[in-house]
Amino acid sequence: MATWITTPAELDTYRQQRPSRIGLDTEFIRERTFWPQLALVQMAVGDDILLIDPLIPGMPEALAPWLADESITKVMHSASEDLVAFKWTCGVLPRPLFDTQIGAALAGIGAGMGYQKLVQEITGVALAKGETRSDWMRRPLSDSQLQYAADDVEHLFALHDAIDGKLQALGRQQWLHDDGERLLASVANDEDRWPHLGMRSAQFLDAPAQHRLLRLLRWRDAQARSSDRPRSWILDNELAATLARTPPADAAALAKLFEQFPKAPRKLAGAVWQALSTPLDGEADAPLAMQASDSGKKTIKALQDAVAERSRELGLADGVLASRKHLESYLERRQWPAALAGWRQQELEARLQPLLPPR
Structure with missing residues (x-):
């Protein structure tokens, strides 16, 4: 049973549980604005599910300490747009972050998996998808909206436990931490220079x-x-x-x-x-976008093949290690893109470097 939170004081009472982790999700509107308009925040705290109304005066300020508390792991799924909404509305990003979509990819469960599919894969529970395009700004929200919103965080802890256990067994927990920090940095510094x-x-x-x-x-x-x-x-x-x-x-x-x-x-x-x-x-x-020459296309294909081979060895889906866009950037600039820095560079550099043609 979810609890509808309408005052900052109600939200503050749950801090007394001193949770080591919380599950987070949001509903927002971004059809007519640049910045996402936060309409609802769902939070799993222990056995409780809180549905928090961010339209209430003072609620974004009450949420901020939860997000900023680094003793609490924030478990989220496909968090990038939610992070933007939190940054814009609450002025802070949730850290540390455990993104279950990224974690599932790094654990070899599957890349780019939606929440419903991942929940079914790990828990066997089939979730409804009926309210994905609802008007989340209206009040009161319907019973079906409230149930859908609660479902979005109810299973996050089960996903967290399963994925983290697999990452630990594979020695890849640091990979997820690094990817989470990279995602947070991209949201914090979101102005694209080029x-x-x-x-x-x-x-x-x-x-x-x-x-x-x-x-x-x-x-x-x-x-x-x-x-x-x-x-x-x-x-x-x-x-x-x-x-x-x-x-x-x-x-x-x-x-x-x-x-x-x-x-x-x-x-x-x-x-x-x-x-x-x-x-x-x-x-x-400024760097220029370049059309690939015939020789460049052959090099990109060789780079892709090398990445695919390493991905198979690691049990990772295509695109998790490196995308074509990243490989094109690597070929043109002869520098590792920021998205490939860290553990990806360590996994790939020795294989890709010899494939680069001389300047």
Whole structure:
């Protein structure tokens, strides 16, 4: 039976249990905003399940000490978006983190497994999926919403016990700790310095065009954050790529071009022109997205094969050790991507280094 928590004082009483771990999940809305709007926090504490209303004044502040207490392990599943919601609403990230999705991948149970599938795999319990697209901001929440929310944390401790036991047997607990810290760091420092590298179309642009694209995407990100609106509402990718590829001659030409795009930010035309036409500090040193040559494609294939072989030896699913994107970055820059630093580098470097062609 879950308990509906509507006052900070109620939440504080559960701190007296001095738990060594809590299970956490959230429900949030992010359809019309840049930042997630936290609508509900589910917390498992001992045998209790708390459904916490973060819309109550003072509740985010009451949650913060729970999240910040490093004597309490926070057990979560696929936590990345929940972490953003906590950072934005409570001003703190939950640490230390045990992400059961990451743990299942490192334990060889399966990569990218959803909560329901993992619960069934480990406990045999089949959970309903009926409220995934509910309106979690409405009050009161329905009985089916409350049950769904409670289910999302009820089995986290069972997952934690099973996965942690397997990781301990494999000597991989440090792997999970490192991956959790890397995830937390990525949320804490979430401004992408080179957002153009994440757009596939960038590889088809020459260097000046990629620099223009970088300017636009940096400006868009700043606008989205300050206005709390989705990036695509500020400037969509198609229009950004068009402006970067064939920049208008002046602000008037830009305004005319906007007439061809129904979603163009006409009211921001002046700011878009300023961003497009103003070079960034250090722009010339920005890494460029590159099309792979035939020889480069062969090298990537060789790197992938080496990663796949090591993955089989470790009993890991494809993509857990390294993605194609990470291998492309490694080939282009000859530096280990941050996502592969640590234990992944230790597992792969001796195998991948000899496969790199000379410069």
